Amino acid sequence: MNLISGLSSMLAMGLLSPVQSMLCLMMLFVSTAMCLYNQGFMLMGMLYVTMYVGAMAMLFLFMLSLLKMEYMEQGSMSPLMLTMLMVCLLPLDMFNMYETDNMMEEVSTVWNELTIVGNQFYTEYAVLLMMVGLILMLSVMGAMSMTR
Amino acid sequence: MMSMLTTMLSLYISKNNMMTLLIGMEMLLLTVTLKMMYVGGMYDDVQSTLYSLYMMMLAGAESAMGLSMLVSYYRLRGNVTNML
Structure with a gap:
């Protein structure tokens, strides 16, 4: 592969x-x-x-x-x-x-990984998640204003 | 080191069209993310997965910006060639 x-x-x-x-x-x-x-x-x-x-x-x-x-x-x-x-x-x-x-x-391992990542994202790194969302929105706005 | 070598080679090879430059950038980000994920998995760490998720989102933003720049370049010049 x-x-x-x-x-x-x-x-x-x-x-x-x-x-x-x-x-x-x-x-x-x-x-x-x-x-x-x-x-x-x-x-x-x-x-x-x-x-x-x-x-x-x-x-x-x-x-x-x-x-x-x-x-x-x-x-x-x-x-x-x-x-x-x-x-x-x-x-x-x-x-x-x-x-x-x-x-x-196994399914339990994947579920565990997903739980850990979700917990980290929504508790400790919530500010960073919001900042990345803002960056994505800004890029979309920039693309719209650039190709207008 | 490996990702730098890959990027240099891809930028050297990509002389066909403008789209391959953006594809090369995507491949660079893929290489860096993959390497970081493997190193994090070697130490059994979850922070690498989080950071690679962030990098994936930033790669999406970068790709959208690059393609919109290509569209505006096309509006400005009329065609897109391999020469700048």
């Missing part, structure tokens, strides 16, 4: 058309979410799928349909560059120490 995410990220950079690179970005996010889900970070995996593939990719696709992109028909990734990149990055993929192979944690 790590290899799939790495390959899709490289393809997202290197492909010519924006639609193809968008598709590869979605594939990268889905594979990252599956990686997180398999390694026990179930909440973040599901949040990545809902937020990025649901919202952000829709935003990017909307922009793609709105704008008339001009892209150069140049192969910016030469095969030599790709091969050197793979040679440099593959040992990091093979010898990573964080990856464990525990599949599918």
